[in-house]
Every structure is written in structure tokens, then in C-alpha cells.
Amino acid sequence: MYQYQCLNAVSEAGLSLFPESYQRTQSMEEADVLLVRSASLHETVFPDNVKAVARAGAGVNNIPLKTCAEKGIVVFNTPGANANGVKELVIAGLLLASRDIIGGIEWVKAHAGEEQIAGAAEKEKKRFAGQEIEGKKLGVIGLGAIGALVANAALHLGMEVYGYDPYLSVDSAWNLSRHIHHVRDLEEICRECDYITLHVPVVDDTKGMIHRETLSQMKDGVILLNFARDLLVKEEDLLEALTTGHVRSYVTDFPTKKLSGKERVIVIPHLGASTDESEENCARMAVRQLQDYLENGNIVNSVNYPNCNMGKKGKNPRLTVLHYNVPNMIGQFTMLLAKRGVNIADLTNKSRGRYAYTMIDMDETAFPELEKELLRIENVLKVRLIL
Ligand SMILES: NC(=O)c1ccc[n+]([C@@H]2O[C@H](COP(=O)([O-])OP(=O)(O)OC[C@H]3O[C@@H](n4cnc5c(N)ncnc54)[C@H](O)[C@@H]3O)[C@@H](O)[C@H]2O)c1
Numbered sequence: 001m002y003q004y005q006c007l008n009a010v011s012e013a014g015l016s017l018f019p020e021s022y023q024r025t026q027s028m029e030e031a032d033v034l035l036v037r038s039a040s041l042h043e044t045v046f047p048d049n050v051k052a053v054a055r056a057g058a059g060v061n062n063i064p065l066k067t068c069a070e071k072g073i074v075v076f077n078t079p080g081a082n083a084n085g086v087k088e089l090v091i092a093g094l095l096l097a098s099r100d101i102i103g104g105i106e107w108v109k110a111h112a113g114e115e116q117i118a119g120a121a122e123k124e125k126k127r128f129a130g131q132e133i134e135g136k137k138l139g140v141i142g143l144g145a146i147g148a149l150v151a152n153a154a155l156h157l158g159m160e161v162y163g164y165d166p167y168l169s170v171d172s173a174w175n176l177s178r179h180i181h182h183v184r185d186l187e188e189i190c191r192e193c194d195y196i197t198l199h200v201p202v203v204d205d206t207k208g209m210i211h212r213e214t215l216s217q218m219k220d221g222v223i224l225l226n227f228a229r230d231l232l233v234k235e236e237d238l239l240e241a242l243t244t245g246h247v248r249s250y251v252t253d254f255p256t257k258k259l260s261g262k263e264r265v266i267v268i269p270h271l272g273a274s275t276d277e278s279e280e281n282c283a284r285m286a287v288r289q290l291q292d293y294l295e296n297g298n299i300v301n302s303v304n305y306p307n308c309n310m311g312k313k314g315k316n317p318r319l320t321v322l323h324y325n326v327p328n329m330i331g332q333f334t335m336l337l338a339k340r341g342v343n344i345a346d347l348t349n350k351s352r353g354r355y356a357y358t359m360i361d362m363d364e365t366a367f368p369e370l371e372k373e374l375l376r377i378e379n380v381l382k383v384r385l386i387l
């Protein structure tokens with residue numbers, strides 16, 4: 001029997017995929033795996049029983065990836081599972097920033113019930129007029145799951161699209177329309193585009209990537225959209241650019257104290273992935289990945305360990321070892337098994353930077369103490385014997 005803990009509301013469409021032998025727990029001390037959305041785990045002290053964390057979503061900046069890796073906790077995310085939900089809200093953001101739709105709706109609310117409202121609206125409406133997005137230039141920074149969908153959709157809406165992503169994967173490149181201008185430096189996006197939208201993860205390299213200098217390279221009256229993470233933008237610098245009118249409007253999915261309620265800032269309460277479809281897709285993917293890891297030892301879509309897949313476990317035991325990526329680890333594992341007369345039916349080893357993972361299908365039933373003996377080998381982080 002396995003136990004899981006949900007640290008945020010995770011869709012039942014996913015949780016119901018766990019078989020009956022899985023139990024939900026409220027205690028981390030009992031949980032084999034954790035499911036999380038945006039709750040921060042940076043202060044969490046993970047007990048030894050926790051084997052994996054699944055982020056039902058894309059961004060993993062709320063999870064201490066290195067701390068988890070050092071404890072032999074595999075962290076998963078659900079790439080692409082909420083990308084359409086976010087794309088649709090970004091398109092809404094483009095339109096909300098182009099005309100004062102929100103101001104117009106508020107005006108109607110304030111005059112609700114008035115006899116002459118129709119006539120008054122005709123007089124007032126010029127205050128809320130704006131521009132069309134067709135024919136305008138959109139710069140997309142980050143062309144992964146969300147950026148690619150946004151870029152393609154904007155093309156369909158008649159925008160001219162510029163895309164920037166120096167680390168674009170081959171799979172993501174296949175998703176992009178050939179009509180998107182491939183931009184090789186950020187400055188070109190800033191110089192050319194009327195609208196700029198951010199779709200990169202928050203990592204050391206991207207934190208504060210939109211600052212005074214990048215903002216100054218942007219066109220006067222640029223509209224900036226941020227549905228990725230607040231920390232990508234230096235707020236003080238942005239506020240200054242909004243005050244001078246250099247940035248015409250900022251649309252963000254991340255309420256912060258400094259920006260919420262400010263003129264020409266449209267703040268949405270982190271609703272990008274809040275659709276039935278996205279929540280269900282993320283939860284299903286997270287649950288499937290956790291179950292596959294617990295029952296078969298397979299790692300699919302991890303963000304701190306290498307992906308490694310030996311298919312469904314057969315009737316014989318499968319040994320899995322999370323360890324540092326240093327020489328002679330496999331030699332020590334196979335030697336230990338050989339000494340005990342255990343034959344290896346299949347073995348896979350994969351590495352990712354500092355960390356590695358070895359899966360071994362054994363011909364014989366495991367001997368007592370096997371896990372303990374393996375754990376005593378230097379540079380081994382976690383051992384699991386799946387019976
Ligand atoms: N608002 C929401 O609810 C919501 C939902 C999902 C994701 N997000 C955020 O959006 C981010 C992107 O999500 P995704 O699903 O598209 O992720 P993804 O991993 O599919 O795409 C990210 C892309 O950014 C690129 N990239 C990385 N560093 C870059 C840089 N310095 N310059 C340009 N490109 C760079 C990568 O190469 C990759 O193609 C997530 O990390 C998350 O923070 C927000």
C-alpha cells in the first residue's frame with residue numbers, strides 16, 4: 001500500500017486514477033509521495049519516507065530541487081498539461097490591454113439601472129476605445145509549451161510574431177509555425193515589438209531579466225504581458241516605465257503588493273491554469289507519473305533526476321538506486337549482487353548533471369539486508385526494492 005499527500009487542491013480527475021491500494025494521508029510523515037501546485041516547499045523538512053514530489057503544473061520554482069535531489073526525492077512536473085489554459089488567458093490579456101474593456105465594464109456597472117444608460121454609453125464610450133491587435137508585432141520570449149501555442153494563436157489572429165528562445169528544444173521547434181520570425185537576441189524583440197509576452201521559467205538566469213535597460217530598449221507605448229512569474233520583472237524599473245508612459249500597459253497573472261491596483265496594470269489572480277481542463281490534465285499526468293515511479297521505478301518528466309524507463313516491472317524484484325554521478329557506482333552494485341549469487345536480468349543507468357539513477361531487474365528473490373548494504377556504498381542517496 002502506498003500513501004500520498006496533497007499540499008494543494010488537486011483535481012479528483014487525477015486522484016481517482018490511484019488504485020484502491022493507495023491511501024490519502026494528511027501527514028507527511030506517512031506519505032510516500034506528495035502532490036503540489038503552488039504551495040512553497042522551500043521551508044519543508046522532508047521526512048525520509050517521501051520518495052517523490054509531483055508538481056501538478058509547469059513551474060517548479062516553489063520546490064527546492066537540489067535539496068530534494070540530495071535526499072533522493074525525485075521531483076516531477078507535468079509539461080504542457082496546462083499550456084492551452086494559459087494560452088487562452090494570454091490572448092484575453094492581449095485584448096484587455098488593447099482596449100479599456102475593464103474600464104468600460106466598470107462604467108456600465110456604476111450606471112446600472114439608469115434610465116438613460118444607453119444614450120450615456122454612446123457619449124462616454126470614446127474613453128474606452130483602443131487599438132486592434134491585427135497587424136501589430138508580438139514578441140514571444142520562451143517558445144516552450146505555452147510560448148509556442150501563444151505564438152501560433154497570435155499568427156492566426158493576424159499578428160506578426162517574433163520568437164526568442166536560445167534553448168529551444170527540437171520538439172518545441174516542431175510545434176512552431178514557420179511564419180514566426182526567429183529572433184536571436186532579446187534586443188531585437190525589444191526594438192521591434194508592440195506587445196511582448198514572457199513564457200520562460202524562473203531560474204537564476206531569467207530572474208529580473210526585464211529591467212531598466214531591457215525596458216529602455218522597448219518601443220514607446222509597448223504592452224508587456226507576464227503570465228510566467230513575477231520575479232522575471234524588476235518591479236521598481238517597470239513602475240518607473242509605467243509612470244512615464246514608456247510602457248503603456250502591464251498585464252500579469254501574479255498579484256504583488258507593489259503593482260496591484262496601479263494605473264495601467266492589469267492584474268489577474270494567477271488564473272492561467274485554473275480551468276477544468278488544465279487542472280484535470282495536470283492532475284492526471286502527475287498521478288500517472290507518481291504511480292509509474294512507485295510501482296515500476298520509472299522516471300518520466302523529472303526536473304531533478306534523469307528520465308529512465310524500463311517499462312512495467314515483471315514478477316521478479318526490481319532494484320532502483322538514486323546516486324551521485326561518479327565513476328564505479330554500477331561496478332559496486334553489480335559486485336555486491338554477484339557476491340550474493342544474484343543474477344542481473346536487465347540494467348539501465350542514466351545520469352543528469354550531478355545525479356544518476358540505476359535500475360536493475362534481478363532474476364532471484366532479493367536477499368535480506370540488500371537495501372541496507374547498497375545504502376552503505378558511498379555516494380548512494382536512496383535505494384528502493386520494488387517487490
Ligand atoms: N500563469 C500560470 O498559471 C502558469 C501556468 C503554467 C506555466 N506558467 C509559467 O510559465 C513558464 C513556462 O511554461 P511552459 O509550460 O511553456 O514551460 P516550457 O518548459 O515548456 O517552456 C519554457 C521555455 O523557455 C525557454 N527558456 C528558458 N530560458 C530562457 C531564456 N533565458 N530566454 C528565452 N527562453 C528561455 C526554454 O528553452 C523553454 O523552451 C513556467 O516555467 C511557469 O513559470 C505559468
Ligand SMILES: O=C(O)CC[C@@H](O)C(=O)O
Pocket residue numbers: 037038056057058059060082270273274
Ligand atoms: O496550479 C496552478 O494553478 C498554477 C500552475 C502554474 O503556475 C504552473 O507553473 O503550471
